Amino acid sequence: MPDNEAPVANYRAGLVAVLGRPNVGKSTLVNALVGAKVSIVSPRAQTTRHRLLGIASFPAGQIMLVDTPGLHQQESRAINRYLNRAARGALEGVHAAIHMVEAGRWVSDDDLAQRVLVEAGVPHVLVINKIDQIKDKQALLPFIAEHAQGKSYAAVHLLSALKRKGLEPLVNELLALLPESEPHYGEDEITDRSERFLAAELIREQLMLRLGEEVPYSATVAIESFQEDGQLLRIAAVIWVEREGQKAIVVGKGGEAAKQIGRAARENMERLFGRKVFLELWCRVREGWADDANALRQFGYE
Ligand code: GDP
Ligand code: MG
Numbered sequence: 504m505p506d507n508e509a510p511v512a513n514y515r516a517g518l519v520a521v522l523g524r525p526n527v528g529k530s531t532l533v534n535a536l537v538g539a540k541v542s543i544v545s546p547r548a549q550t551t552r553h554r555l556l557g558i559a560s561f562p563a564g565q566i567m568l569v570d571t572p573g574l575h576q577q578e579s580r581a582i583n584r585y586l587n588r589a590a591r592g593a594l595e596g597v598h599a600a601i602h603m604v605e606a607g608r609w610v611s612d613d614d615l616a617q618r619v620l621v622e623a624g625v626p627h628v629l630v631i632n633k634i635d636q637i638k639d640k641q642a643l644l645p646f647i648a649e650h651a652q653g654k655s656y657a658a659v660h661l662l663s664a665l666k667r668k669g670l671e672p673l674v675n676e677l678l679a680l681l682p683e684s685e686p687h688y689g690e691d692e693i694t695d696r697s698e699r700f701l702a703a704e705l706i707r708e709q710l711m712l713r714l715g716e717e718v719p720y721s722a723t724v725a726i727e728s729f730q731e732d733g734q735l736l737r738i739a740a741v742i743w744v745e746r747e748g749q750k751a752i753v754v755g756k757g758g759e760a761a762k763q764i765g766r767a768a769r770e771n772m773e774r775l776f777g778r779k780v781f782l783e784l785w786c787r788v789r790e791g792w793a794d795d796a797n798a799l800r801q802f803g804y805e
Contacts, residue, residue: 516565628658
């Protein structure tokens with residue numbers, strides 16, 4: 504903490520895991536709390552593959568958010584097994600957890616997440632997200648009665664991460680669950696992830712947003728070089744796909760798709776890093792990488 508600021512009495516700081524099915528809005532909430540884009544968001548399931556810490560600082564405390572990958576009951580492919588292990592691993596040593604669900608939709612994977620939290624012995628809060636999609640809020644009462652009341656939750660919060668409605672009571676609730684502590688990070692630090700990692704995530708986000716159903720799940724991004732050149736960042740990245748046909752989709756007619764992916768990712772990098780970015784982007788094929796443990800390690804899924 505900078506020395507010119509007086510310490511706040513009862514300041515709290517700690518780790519909060521964010522759990523829930525893919526697509527319920529976990530990354531959106533992390534970004535809303537942090538106040539910047541540290542976790543990629545897309546309408547597709549399974550966008551978040553890595554454990555990611557977003558740091559949200561408030562006058563009364565600091566919440567270090569662990570944005571977990573989704574839990575799945577089906578563990579068929581190597582990548583799904585990795586995701587489940589990572590979600591469980593993300594609970595080790597955390598002080599509290601958010602279990603996020605979508606308003607009006609409760610499925611068996613939601614029960615799974617709750618069970619994992621009970622087993623881990625971490626105090627957990629139920630967050631019912633996307634309430635902006637529910638016109639008649641009264642209609643949610645039976646949903647709350649069935650899934651929240653009398654369960655293991657320390658509290659229940661209804662909110663909209665997207666519209667940033669209802670965040671403050673959640674923040675206060677979470678802070679109360681954290682230990683008294685000095686801040687762990689400076690107020691302007693928002694992630695412990697490297698710019699290199701964030702650059703790869705921002706490219707992957709564009710693949711998710713722009714390409715058809717199949718390709719994004721078969722694609723990963725590797726940063727080949729990341730160099731500061733005065734005020735400029737020079738980044739070279741490879742999009743790895745599983746088949747030639749997928750490469751054709753990523754590259755697009757006359758290279759147009761790849762160009763758009765690169766341009767949008769570069770603009771987001773410039774916004775996040777506050778610097779000009781020069782991005783070189785290639786697409787290459789490596790068959791079956793998502794089902795190959797060695798390839799997963801090489802691409803950073805440890
Ligand atoms: P995650 O997979 O749980 O991390 O979910 P994301 O944060 O990536 O969000 C998945 C989709 O839900 C995106 O299209 C978001 O814009 C959308 N979304 C997230 N929060 C809300 C919300 O409060 N209301 C609405 N209507 N959509 C939301
Ligand atoms: Mg996510």
